[in-house]
Amino acid sequence: MLFWILVAALTAVVAVILLYPLLRGAKAAENIRAGEAAVYRDQLRELDRDLNGGLITPEEADYARAEIGRRLIAVSADELEQTPKPARHHRFTEAFVLLVLPVLGLCLYLTTGRPDLPSQPLEARLENPGNDVAVLITKAERHLAEKPDDGKGWDVLAPIYFRTMRVNDAQVAYRNAIRLLGPTPVRLDGLAETLMAVSDGVVTEEARQVLEQSLTLEPDNPRARFYIALSMEQAGRPNEARQAFEALAKQSPSDAPWLPLVNQHIAMNGGAPAGNDPAAPGADPAASGANQAAPGNPTQQDVAAAETMSAGDRQQMIRGMVDSLDAKLSEDPNNFEGWVRLVRSYAVLNDKDRAAGALKRGLAAFPPPGEQGRQLLALARELGIATEGAKQ
Numbered sequence: 001m002l003f004w005i006l007v008a009a010l011t012a013v014v015a016v017i018l019l020y021p022l023l024r025g026a027k028a029a030e031n032i033r034a035g036e037a038a039v040y041r042d043q044l045r046e047l048d049r050d051l052n053g054g055l056i057t058p059e060e061a062d063y064a065r066a067e068i069g070r071r072l073i074a075v076s077a078d079e080l081e082q083t084p085k086p087a088r089h090h091r092f093t094e095a096f097v098l099l100v101l102p103v104l105g106l107c108l109y110l111t112t113g114r115p116d117l118p119s120q121p122l123e124a125r126l127e128n129p130g131n132d133v134a135v136l137i138t139k140a141e142r143h144l145a146e147k148p149d150d151g152k153g154w155d156v157l158a159p160i161y162f163r164t165m166r167v168n169d170a171q172v173a174y175r176n177a178i179r180l181l182g183p184t185p186v187r188l189d190g191l192a193e194t195l196m197a198v199s200d201g202v203v204t205e206e207a208r209q210v211l212e213q214s215l216t217l218e219p220d221n222p223r224a225r226f227y228i229a230l231s232m233e234q235a236g237r238p239n240e241a242r243q244a245f246e247a248l249a250k251q252s253p254s255d256a257p258w259l260p261l262v263n264q265h266i267a268m269n270g271g272a273p274a275g276n277d278p279a280a281p282g283a284d285p286a287a288s289g290a291n292q293a294a295p296g297n298p299t300q301q302d303v304a305a306a307e308t309m310s311a312g313d314r315q316q317m318i319r320g321m322v323d324s325l326d327a328k329l330s331e332d333p334n335n336f337e338g339w340v341r342l343v344r345s346y347a348v349l350n351d352k353d354r355a356a357g358a359l360k361r362g363l364a365a366f367p368p369p370g371e372q373g374r375q376l377l378a379l380a381r382e383l384g385i386a387t388e389g390a391k392q
Helices: 002-023 025-052 058-081 091-112 122-127 133-146 151-163 167-181 185-198 205-217 222-234 238-251 259-268 285-293 300-307 311-331 336-348 352-365 371-383
Strands: none
Touching: 002 091, 025 058, 133 151, 151 167, 151 185, 167 185, 185 205, 185 222, 185 371, 205 222, 222 238, 222 259, 238 259, 259 311, 259 336, 311 336, 311 352, 336 352, 336 371, 352 371
16 A cells, blocks of 8 residues: 555646646746836936936937837837737646656556565565575575674675675685685685775786785685786786796696696797697696697697797787687687687787677676676776776
């Protein structure tokens, strides 16, 4: 009942707002005519002041007085001739506002709304959240507000915060989980990624220290090793970064999903991709062929040619590979990994305009409401690429 009372009150307010200009129209016209007469009388008084002050000659004053007097007489005559008329009503418009608009609104609500749906206060929704992520998060937050020392709760909530881009809350949750449950590689890596997200993709000194702590617990952790190598690249130490990425590539299986990205960073730091050599110990030729066939990955001929090139020629070859990947994605945009590599490639090449353009095209193929679209936006924030125009 309260809902319908509010609807009726809002309808009445809107109707009054719409009808007010129609009801005051005649009075406004009368006020305009009265204002014209007052303006002419002021002009006559001003004309006398100008004549007394010697600003105009008597002949000019007589001519101006005659013209102003003519206009004043015309306005005054109109006022005398007009007889009071009843206020003009816009019957059709008023009926439309008072009757048709509310009926149309009601029909639209009955068609698209759910008037039969019972009220669902927050407490009821918290009891049965279903698949509503926002309600699930609210429920978890209430639980942690009552029991802030529940480490498992913080441990579950931290990655959810991060996936929903609440990075500051994710940072607090990861710190609480580590404090209460102890450090693990997963928690430390999550905290490091959160710190990087807060700093727009830069591996800060604090994030690096967290990653190094993760490596003490798991020395072969590819996630931490990648970000430490990335910190060297961001710090302007390409030789150290290349060596770190090459060591990670040698450690990684031939079919590791992160290997194409590692190879890309190796090439961008002046090295030759190391993950596509079929003669490498333990390499899987079938997997190597699959990787080479992926859009934008270097072929075996590219790797061999890169080893004999100068730094300038190698950089030109890398630019050609990126342009080739761009062209292939224009023909077949349904390649999420390809868009990730393309956006990151342009960013590393310091071509932010093309990176933003690639991001926009990638989001057209994988819209932001989806998981892959959100990952592209997170990558853009990590690389410092503007996302406002890309969302449109």
